[in-house]
Amino acid sequence: MKTCLVVDDSKVIRKVARHILETLDFDVREAGDGQEALEACSQDSPDVILLDWNMPVMSGMDFLRALRQTEGGGAPKVVFCTTENGLGHIRAAIDAGADEYVMKPFDRETLESKLQIVGMA
Amino acid sequence: MNAGMTASLSPAATQVLTSLLESRTGQQIEPTRVWRIGTALKPLLRELGLDGFDQLVAALVGPNAASLADRVVDALLNQETSFFRDALVIESVATAIEQLDTAEPLRRVRVWSAGCSTGQEIYSLAMTLLDRGNFRSASLPDMLASDVSAATVARARSGQFSQFEVQRGLPVRTLMRWFEPAGETWRIRQEITRAVKFRQHDLVDGPMPPGLFDIVMCRNVLLYFPQAVREKVLDRLARAIRPDGLLVLGAGETVLGLSDAFAPCQRFRGLYRRQADARFTFAA
Numbered sequence: 001m002k003t004c005l006v007v008d009d010s011k012v013i014r015k016v017a018r019h020i021l022e023t024l025d026f027d028v029r030e031a032g033d034g035q036e037a038l039e040a041c042s043q044d045s046p047d048v049i050l051l052d053w054n055m056p057v058m059s060g061m062d063f064l065r066a067l068r069q070t071e072g073g074g075a076p077k078v079v080f081c082t083t084e085n086g087l088g089h090i091r092a093a094i095d096a097g098a099d100e101y102v103m104k105p106f107d108r109e110t111l112e113s114k115l116q117i118v119g120m121a
Numbered sequence: 122m123n124a125g126m127t128a129s130l131s132p133a134a135t136q137v138l139t140s141l142l143e144s145r146t147g148q149q150i151e152p153t154r155v156w157r158i159g160t161a162l163k164p165l166l167r168e169l170g171l172d173g174f175d176q177l178v179a180a181l182v183g184p185n186a187a188s189l190a191d192r193v194v195d196a197l198l199n200q201e202t203s204f205f206r207d208a209l210v211i212e213s214v215a216t217a218i219e220q221l222d223t224a225e226p227l228r229r230v231r232v233w234s235a236g237c238s239t240g241q242e243i244y245s246l247a248m249t250l251l252d253r254g255n256f257r258s259a260s261l262p263d264m265l266a267s268d269v270s271a272a273t274v275a276r277a278r279s280g281q282f283s284q285f286e287v288q289r290g291l292p293v294r295t296l297m298r299w300f301e302p303a304g305e306t307w308r309i310r311q312e313i314t315r316a317v318k319f320r321q322h323d324l325v326d327g328p329m330p331p332g333l334f335d336i337v338m339c340r341n342v343l344l345y346f347p348q349a350v351r352e353k354v355l356d357r358l359a360r361a362i363r364p365d366g367l368l369v370l371g372a373g374e375t376v377l378g379l380s381d382a383f384a385p386c387q388r389f390r391g392l393y394r395r396q397a398d399a400r401f402t403f404a405a
């Protein structure tokens with residue numbers, strides 16, 4: 001079973017994402033900010049990370065930069081998932097090492113398609 | 122509450138609506154799928170403030186009947202599509218085009234996306250050709266894309282897609298390269314839209330475009346036709362494709378048992394080659 005870490009400060013979004021991911025046969029864990037996500041990754045590196053941008057404590061971008069510098073941190077596929085829908089944000093995320101980008105609001109098909117593109121669904 | 126929401130579909134209304142669809146598009150709605158008509162048309166009823174399907178049918182003979190009929194047909198068509206639907210097929214078509222272009226450098230390769238819906242298929246092909254580096258926008262093949270629905274063709278031509286549409290099948294890096302934000306939507310770059318000619322065209326009864334094509338993509342269109350119409354359309358396509366040219370069908374579609382003019386292509390899986398010695402069963 002593939003594993004996915006959902007990183008978002010909104011409990012509702014985490015729940016929606018979890019539900020979709022479980023129907024796609026993922027084993028799902030959750031983190032409420034970048035710091036929690038780093039800890040979760042150091043315990044057990046997930047196959048995919050679904051990553052929000054704006055979060056308290058540590059933002060998605062700060063998490064991504066930190067992750068990519070840790071040992072083994074290049075392995076997880078990172079799919080940004082955010083309401084920041086401008087080209088500038090997308091470019092910054094890809095430059096920082098994100099593999100894919102989902103603009104909120106998203107639905108099951110969007111998520112499934114993006115996971116297919118990164119080779120995970 | 123609008124009474125239209127609970128309106129039921131009388132046999133007479135069903136008859137009018139199914140014949141309208143069939144005369145416009147060649148599609149037949151099987152008796153077991155008639156219930157879909159109601160689901161598909163309810164938003165239109167609501168928008169027009171009509172109280173039921175019988176009123177809709179009555180309006181189809183009133184003033185503005187022609188544009189209303191267009192809208193009814195559009196609502197009944199399945200226009201599902203996405204960027205890079207069956208990505209491997211798009212790659213095969215791109216390879217075939219590159220090989221033809223190398224073999225006959227003085228002639229521009231001609232490609233037709235028949236039943237193009239909102240254009241994702243032909244645009245995916247164009248982006249693939251450009252990204253593979255053997256074509257520039259000014260040297261792209263001669264590309265035609267057509268659909269029976271005029272409104273759909275207009276959308277395809279606009280090159281404008283919703284946020285949902287650009288997130289189905291399209292890698293974000295491809296989005297960054299070939300699209301520009303346009304308010305809430307995304308617009309594919311003009312150098313690509315300009316390279317495609319869009320036309321309203323009925324594959325069943327419309328006059329076929331002049332000249333011969335090297336490759337016709339007719340994907341996920343035949344499956345909505347009854348067998349006799351599939352045979353007729355394949356026959357028409359065979360006449361529109363040059364000998365040894367290629368036909369590209371949808372993943373679940375085949376020519377087997379429907380046409381002798383095509384045979385499975387040896388080189389590209391899932392593509393069909395127009396036989397040089399094809400004989401036709403239907404009059405041109």
Ligand SMILES: C[S@@+](CC[C@H](N)C(=O)[O-])C[C@H]1O[C@@H](n2cnc3c(N)ncnc32)[C@H](O)[C@@H]1O
Binds near residue numbers: 199202203206322342
């Ligand atoms: C399911 S979509 C497929 C779109 C695209 N080829 C793909 O595979 O993603 C089928 C399209 O065929 C069009 N269509 C249906 N009947 C047609 C006809 N008689 N002539 C031309 N196009 C037709 C529909 O309007 C619709 O856009």
Ligand SMILES: [Mg+2]
Binds near residue numbers: 054055
């Ligand atoms: Mg947030």
